[in-house]
Amino acid sequence: MNKQEILEQLAKAVVEGDKNSARENAQAAVDEGLDPLEAVDRGLSKGMAVVGANFESGESFLPELLMAADSFNAAMEILNPLIEANKQKISKLGTALLATVKGDMHNIGKNIVATVLETNGFEVVDIGIDQSTLNIIEAAQKHKADFIGLSSVMTTTMPYQKEVIETLSEMGLREKFFVLVGGGPVTQKWADEIGADGYGDTAVDAVGVAKKLLEKKG
Amino acid sequence: MPGLFDYLERAVTGPILTQKDFQMKILIPNVRRIVKEFDIAYDPAVPVPGDNALADRLFEAAIEFLALTGLYCEGTNRIIQFDDQEIRKGLRDYKKAGTFGEGRDRSVLTPRKPEDTKKPWCHLGNGIVASSDEIAMALVEGFASIPQAKSVTIPAPDTVRGLPIMGGSPLELYGVISSIESARKALWRAGRPGLAILNLCPAATTAAGTIAGCHPSTGARPSDGWLIDYLAEMTIDFSNLNKLAFITYMGGNVGSTDLPILGGYAGGAPGTALVMASYQIAGCVFMKGDYHLSGPVEMNLGCSSTRAALWVYSVVGRAISRNTNYCVLANQYAMGGPATKTYFYEATAELLAVVTSGFAGFESCHPARGIVKDGITPTEPQFNADLADAIAKSGMQADSACELCNRLLEKYEAEIKMAPPEIQGKTYSQLYDIKTHKRFEEYDRLYDEVVEELIQMGIPLS
Numbered sequence: 001m002n003k004q005e006i007l008e009q010l011a012k013a014v015v016e017g018d019k020n021s022a023r024e025n026a027q028a029a030v031d032e033g034l035d036p037l038e039a040v041d042r043g044l045s046k047g048m049a050v051v052g053a054n055f056e057s058g059e060s061f062l063p064e065l066l067m068a069a070d071s072f073n074a075a076m077e078i079l080n081p082l083i084e085a086n087k088q089k090i091s092k093l094g095t096a097l098l099a100t101v102k103g104d105m106h107n108i109g110k111n112i113v114a115t116v117l118e119t120n121g122f123e124v125v126d127i128g129i130d131q132s133t134l135n136i137i138e139a140a141q142k143h144k145a146d147f148i149g150l151s152s153v154m155t156t157t158m159p160y161q162k163e164v165i166e167t168l169s170e171m172g173l174r175e176k177f178f179v180l181v182g183g184g185p186v187t188q189k190w191a192d193e194i195g196a197d198g199y200g201d202t203a204v205d206a207v208g209v210a211k212k213l214l215e216k217k218g
Numbered sequence: 219m220p221g222l223f224d225y226l227e228r229a230v231t232g233p234i235l236t237q238k239d240f241q242m243k244i245l246i247p248n249v250r251r252i253v254k255e256f257d258i259a260y261d262p263a264v265p266v267p268g269d270n271a272l273a274d275r276l277f278e279a280a281i282e283f284l285a286l287t288g289l290y291c292e293g294t295n296r297i298i299q300f301d302d303q304e305i306r307k308g309l310r311d312y313k314k315a316g317t318f319g320e321g322r323d324r325s326v327l328t329p330r331k332p333e334d335t336k337k338p339w340c341h342l343g344n345g346i347v348a349s350s351d352e353i354a355m356a357l358v359e360g361f362a363s364i365p366q367a368k369s370v371t372i373p374a375p376d377t378v379r380g381l382p383i384m385g386g387s388p389l390e391l392y393g394v395i396s397s398i399e400s401a402r403k404a405l406w407r408a409g410r411p412g413l414a415i416l417n418l419c420p421a422a423t424t425a426a427g428t429i430a431g432c433h434p435s436t437g438a439r440p441s442d443g444w445l446i447d448y449l450a451e452m453t454i455d456f457s458n459l460n461k462l463a464f465i466t467y468m469g470g471n472v473g474s475t476d477l478p479i480l481g482g483y484a485g486g487a488p489g490t491a492l493v494m495a496s497y498q499i500a501g502c503v504f505m506k507g508d509y510h511l512s513g514p515v516e517m518n519l520g521c522s523s524t525r526a527a528l529w530v531y532s533v534v535g536r537a538i539s540r541n542t543n544y545c546v547l548a549n550q551y552a553m554g555g556p557a558t559k560t561y562f563y564e565a566t567a568e569l570l571a572v573v574t575s576g577f578a579g580f581e582s583c584h585p586a587r588g589i590v591k592d593g594i595t596p597t598e599p600q601f602n603a604d605l606a607d608a609i610a611k612s613g614m615q616a617d618s619a620c621e622l623c624n625r626l627l628e629k630y631e632a633e634i635k636m637a638p639p640e641i642q643g644k645t646y647s648q649l650y651d652i653k654t655h656k657r658f659e660e661y662d663r664l665y666d667e668v669v670e671e672l673i674q675m676g677i678p679l680s
């Protein structure tokens with residue numbers, strides 16, 4: 001296979017969610033001496049862009065998105081060591097720290113947002129469900145997050161979104177992070193009331209809001 | 219036949235794996251393979267199919283899916299596994315009908331079949347957030363005053379003595395207790411003190427909250443109903459298993475409930491129908507439920523009135539009602555809020571699908587996706603009750619319901635995708651006099667207009 005064919009096969013493997021093909025073609029890229037960053041940018045990421053667009057338009061669903069991300073990651077296991085050895089770096093739009101707030105055991109919304117953010121070029125640190133306010137803030141500091149994304153699927157856990165924002169202010173950290181909120185009962189009105197920086201009605205909305213906030217930040 | 223303890227034992231002895239591995243290696247591949255193998259195909263042109271062969275294939279597919287997939291227990295990271303034969307035996311042996319409420323408000327919930335002329339069970343109201351005790355009580359009194367109400371859903375407060383209710387805190391317990399106390403008082407005021415509340419406990423986030431709300435002095439009774447949730451998808455956590463263990467022990471009515479995400483882990487309409495049918499089967503076999511509350515929610519819209527969601531209701535309703543005696547109430551969500559025409563179009567489409575496909579009953583369709591504080595009035599549940607009775611009485615067939623749904627979809631399909639802010643409608647105090655509990659004329663006019671429009675379309679409302 002020539003270089004162009006390898007890049008096309010990498011994109012195709014991601015679109016089809018074919019982990020084995022993603023691995024094989026990543027290995028082919030290494031064997032043929034392709035620049036690993038080019039394999040990512042012009043191969044794998046191209047495939048992710050197709051899957052992301054299909055997901056946004058409703059042509060495909062979460063399984064396709066997850067399988068694409070899985071294939072992307074499988075290829076990255078082969079490409080990453082080379083990228084590190086070359087002292088290269090994959091550029092990321094920003095780092096998002098995601099959590100479902102304390103007392104809330106729901107993770108599907110957060111997981112969808114995580115996947116859509118990743119497919120749009122964000123670094124995502126997902127610390128899971130039922131996370132206390134201080135855990136969330138500590139993790140955001142540790143991972144130098146640009147965003148804190150807070151999911152709440154129950155009205156009785158929504159106050160914890162407010163608590164995170166208030167505690168950030170109390171600790172003098174509010175300006176360090178954008179805080180985005182989401183979840184079934186969460187609305188723009190609630191986001192405004194508690195002083196969140198953004199709200200996403202859907203995962204795709206959340207990504208759009210995150211990108212706009214980053215643009216504003218410059 | 220395994221009992222609850224046997225299943226709880228499986229939760230600590232079943233195969234262990236991470237949740238991600240469960241989703242990627244078991245759940246998603248099983249959905250994709252079984253949907254294909256059983257030819258569960260969605261045709262957008264036919265949102266309400268009356269295809270019995272498809273329904274029966276879906277039923278068999280759901281048994282195979284449940285037997286191969288099981289339920290993932292988040293508390294132990296293990297799979298609660300089921301055997302094909304025990305699922306079939308559990309379904310065969312399930313003969314009981316649920317009894318709800320007390321005194322003259324006592325009613326027995328029994329199954330319906332597709333195109334049944336028997337009236338569906340009217341479970342009226344929604345567990346939305348109410349901004350004050352006064353509004354919560356006015357709502358419950360209004361729901362209970364609807365003659366067809368066999369049970370009600372009560373609202374959840376968001377504050378106690380001015381403090382926000384935070385899940386897992388003592389305030390949650392106070393919130394749960396006060397919401398049930400107030401609802402029972404409102405039921406007395408409506409003259410229906412024995413009417414069952416089937417969404418206990420709406421303010422509870424934790425099992426502790428639910429258990430606190432069960433104390434007899436709160437007004438909760440075993441003849442009410444407690445909802446035990448699955449998590450999307452094919453997952454259950456210890457909090458819900460704790461509730462299940464307690465409610466089973468105290469002899470309360472168990473309501474298994476699911477809300478599969480259309481477009482989520484199960485994929486599109488066929489996969490969503492597959493998991494929804496499996497939840498209902500598991501509710502019967504595993505939870506030994508007295509009723510089941512079930513409905514798909516579209517991932518990007520948060521409502522269940524889309525074309526694909528109508529199809530899911532139709533095929534699952536038909537599959538379960540044709541092949542089991544388990545009583546399932548449809549859980550429905552509209553994008554439109556109170557006093558919007560869109561709400562009435564959406565609720566009508568959903569009920570056409572639900573009533574003709576054989577659901578035992580329904581919870582009145584949530585206005586504004588159930589997310590607007592005070593975003594409901596008694597008018598919407600009354601409309602749902604009148605319409606459901608009329609559809610059943612007319613003996614409507616799936617093909618007629620399908621044609622009407624296609625015409626209704628033309629009216630609202632594009633609008634709910636755009637979701638302009640005004641689609642959320644108005645709140646109780648904007649539409650009703652809070653002192654007299656009477657509807658304002660503005661809503662009277664819109665209601666009369668939309669009902670007339672629906673009658674002109676051929677909807678059997680008189």
